[in-house]
Amino acid sequence: MNAPEASDPAKISIRELEIRYGATRAVHDLSLDIAPNIVTALIGPAASGKTSILRTINLLSVDVDRATTLGEIRLAGRNVLDPRTDRAALRRQVGMVFATPQPLPGTIFDNMVYGPRLAGTRRRADLEELVESSLRAAELWDEVRDRLHRSAFALSGGQQQRLCIARTIALSPEVVLLDEPCSGLDPISTLRIEEMMRSLTSRFTWIIVTNNTKQAARVSQRTAFLLQGALVEEGPTAHLFTKPRDARTGDYLEGRFG
Amino acid sequence: MSPRVLPEKVVERGLLLLASSSIGVLLSIAFFVVREGAPLIHKVGLAHFLSADWHPTSGQFGIALMVVGSTAVTAGALLFGVPLGLGCAIVLGEIAPPRARDILKPLIEILAGIPSVVYGFVGIAVVLPWIRAHLGGPGASGLAASAILGVMILPTVVAISLDALRAVPYTYREGSLAMGATTWQTIRRVVLPAARSGIVAAVILAIGRAIGETMAVVMVAGNAVMLPRSPLDPLRTLTANLALEMGYATGDHRAALFATAIVLFMIVIALNALAGLVRRRRHRRHQVRMTAHGWPTLAWLTPGRAQALAWTVLWSFMVATGAILAFILAFILGHGLPHVTPTFLLAAPLDSGRAGGVMPVVVGTLEVTLLGIAVAAPLGVGTAIYLVEYTRAGRLTGLIRFGADCLAGVPSIIFGLFGFILFVLTLGLGWSILAGALTLAFMTLPLLIRTSEEALRAVPTAYREVSLSLGASKWQTIRKVVLPAALPGIVTGLILGVGRAIGETAALIFTAGSSLPHRAPRSVYEGTRTLSVHFYQMAREGLSLEKAYATAAVLVLAISVINLASTLAMERLARRNN
Numbered sequence: 001m002n003a004p005e006a007s008d009p010a011k012i013s014i015r016e017l018e019i020r021y022g023a024t025r026a027v028h029d030l031s032l033d034i035a036p037n038i039v040t041a042l043i044g045p046a047a048s049g050k051t052s053i054l055r056t057i058n059l060l061s062v063d064v065d066r067a068t069t070l071g072e073i074r075l076a077g078r079n080v081l082d083p084r085t086d087r088a089a090l091r092r093q094v095g096m097v098f099a100t101p102q103p104l105p106g107t108i109f110d111n112m113v114y115g116p117r118l119a120g121t122r123r124r125a126d127l128e129e130l131v132e133s134s135l136r137a138a139e140l141w142d143e144v145r146d147r148l149h150r151s152a153f154a155l156s157g158g159q160q161q162r163l164c165i166a167r168t169i170a171l172s173p174e175v176v177l178l179d180e181p182c183s184g185l186d187p188i189s190t191l192r193i194e195e196m197m198r199s200l201t202s203r204f205t206w207i208i209v210t211n212n213t214k215q216a217a218r219v220s221q222r223t224a225f226l227l228q229g230a231l232v233e234e235g236p237t238a239h240l241f242t243k244p245r246d247a248r249t250g251d252y253l254e255g256r257f258g
Numbered sequence: 259m260s261p262r263v264l265p266e267k268v269v270e271r272g273l274l275l276l277a278s279s280s281i282g283v284l285l286s287i288a289f290f291v292v293r294e295g296a297p298l299i300h301k302v303g304l305a306h307f308l309s310a311d312w313h314p315t316s317g318q319f320g321i322a323l324m325v326v327g328s329t330a331v332t333a334g335a336l337l338f339g340v341p342l343g344l345g346c347a348i349v350l351g352e353i354a355p356p357r358a359r360d361i362l363k364p365l366i367e368i369l370a371g372i373p374s375v376v377y378g379f380v381g382i383a384v385v386l387p388w389i390r391a392h393l394g395g396p397g398a399s400g401l402a403a404s405a406i407l408g409v410m411i412l413p414t415v416v417a418i419s420l421d422a423l424r425a426v427p428y429t430y431r432e433g434s435l436a437m438g439a440t441t442w443q444t445i446r447r448v449v450l451p452a453a454r455s456g457i458v459a460a461v462i463l464a465i466g467r468a469i470g471e472t473m474a475v476v477m478v479a480g481n482a483v484m485l486p487r488s489p490l491d492p493l494r495t496l497t498a499n500l501a502l503e504m505g506y507a508t509g510d511h512r513a514a515l516f517a518t519a520i521v522l523f524m525i526v527i528a529l530n531a532l533a534g535l536v537r538r539r540r541h542r543r544h545q546v547r548m549t550a551h552g553w554p555t556l557a558w559l560t561p562g563r564a565q566a567l568a569w570t571v572l573w574s575f576m577v578a579t580g581a582i583l584a585f586i587l588a589f590i591l592g593h594g595l596p597h598v599t600p601t602f603l604l605a606a607p608l609d610s611g612r613a614g615g616v617m618p619v620v621v622g623t624l625e626v627t628l629l630g631i632a633v634a635a636p637l638g639v640g641t642a643i644y645l646v647e648y649t650r651a652g653r654l655t656g657l658i659r660f661g662a663d664c665l666a667g668v669p670s671i672i673f674g675l676f677g678f679i680l681f682v683l684t685l686g687l688g689w690s691i692l693a694g695a696l697t698l699a700f701m702t703l704p705l706l707i708r709t710s711e712e713a714l715r716a717v718p719t720a721y722r723e724v725s726l727s728l729g730a731s732k733w734q735t736i737r738k739v740v741l742p743a744a745l746p747g748i749v750t751g752l753i754l755g756v757g758r759a760i761g762e763t764a765a766l767i768f769t770a771g772s773s774l775p776h777r778a779p780r781s782v783y784e785g786t787r788t789l790s791v792h793f794y795q796m797a798r799e800g801l802s803l804e805k806a807y808a809t810a811a812v813l814v815l816a817i818s819v820i821n822l823a824s825t826l827a828m829e830r831l832a833r834r835n836n
Contacts, residue, residue: 058436060432060435060436063435063441064428064431064432064435066355066356087435087438087440088438088439088440088561089438091435091436091437091438092437092438095436095437096436098429098432098433098436100429102429102430102432102433103433104430104433104434104448105430105448105451105452114434114437114439114447115437115438115439118437118438118439118443118561119438164433167437168436168437171437171438
């Protein structure tokens, strides 16, 4: 896939974002456009603010970590940071996959239909169809079709993570946020998830936070490099990795710090 | 070789001996209660014992009506206490912002510390007249006892449910929120089902607490041995029967009361075992399942409205609980504090307590309490050291912990009967400070084990490893590194034990005695009335309302301050260690 043109309208526009946890400032003066229907990677060393940004796009940082924010995150014309934002609607629009697989207690089927049921899908046939199509998209269907009604915890780590991606897809989100989705997985499971992402890239706008720069290079079309809560540079992944504009980016990519 | 080091084996054996104390106490309670009571059941036959005729003077010893009474009061208490307690737990664990939680949580601790005689007194002074005026009947009734007991079991429900909610991985909540669930949907569909076994355990332990409660129930239930046909009828519970008749019963009558205690003891052990089983299931998360049914179907009940409704209900439960506490405190302190004068604290009582003060009672209370804690401390701390430092989770630890849990659930009236038989009669101590203190020691043992265990577990493993790597033996490490680091937590636990002991009535009335002393006790072989017992007698005999209120005020104030200070200290320690 080619790097998108700069003229593409951004899916998400972040303007002068500041994120605080009490007295600690995690992100400041951050402006960034996320292009639609490609994978954008956020990279940077520890405490660079990348996970904070991710968790603020669906307001989990505000609701769970009690973060306070300034600035704007525009998604489809609306400012997400507006206190009146409908959380449930936002989180259906912006799905999230966590660092460690987080199945809910229950069966594979329970996990798959949890979100759609809350969103109002009731008919059994509709739900079953949705479960199958989403599991197929996440390339998990063939492995679990015979045990949909068994505990989700019985799956392997890699399968659990693909289940978490599948249940996110089942809500037909516009944006999918991935927070180091492969950090706890073996290389083969990681590879399967990356393959799946490649085949689904154009269906969603993806943002992936990763500590693995090679993974960023493999799966993303654009990459943003963050340092201590600020954006250092952002650009097409191929450019950023081969000819970074900022010396610090090069240092990080070559493993000189972080 | 370093000189004068206790051989490790000796230390370990010694600690094991201390650690088996809770099992030992449990077994000896069982032994004495069965020895005193079982022959009667054998003599009159089980059918007679379970019949509905209780006429001790004519040799009729059927306890069925009291079983009905205990069951009815317990069921009623659950009706009040469980929704209120669960609501508070959800507010504290899931909804309240941290700052509000820091203020609200200690309220529950204060509620837990209020002595049962004070609850009973508030029942007599407020609840009974209200029922008489608005609902009719004599006032003293199953309904009154249920309402009072409901408030009394609330802290148990809150504490254990809160533990269960905290044990639910935060990942469940995030996962659910990330899929577009509201906070209330997350609580209802995911968090509560995942915490279900812990909540069930909370209810079971609350049942044990309600069945075992004595003094408050005696004061408000009316105590007529009859079949209650409405909630407004008076009734008598098993525990009330023990408290009312033990003082004068002899021969078969006394044996019948001990036989009643056997029944109570077995119920409580069974409930504790059940709670333990249910709680252990929590760890098998594969069996937990979120609820998939019952999705809202009412069109107007949007997720947003459902959440607003739930928040209103839950917060109103929390506010109601706070209001009950505020009322009890205001009532007791408002009526009592004006009469707490220096003379009241420093003078001896005159004219059966109608005039004068409570000085000898206060001194006696302090002696009983401090002596009791002094005896319990080595047992409790030793047990905790053994559990934390010397054993891995296994059958032995399981057994010791089960013993401690059961002991924690044994009603204080049974401790009282046990202490009466063992210390007062068998060891010939008579009604004395020593007998009371030893009984209290056994009663507070489970609390001391638990708090010391927590304090020891909070000591970082690295401390131990560093000490060992520098050539210290295991016992040297414990003595010179672990214990000093855990000391603040252990001491806080001891203070909490003092607070618990000061409020105790049922266990002391038959061991330390109930006659009013006219001067401070001069030896531990003298009997004394403790503050709670004194208050109970004053409230019951109705000699001087003024002095009763003043006594209650001293009691409530002392216990609230002790409880609040020690819980706050404990939380600060926990936070520092994290």
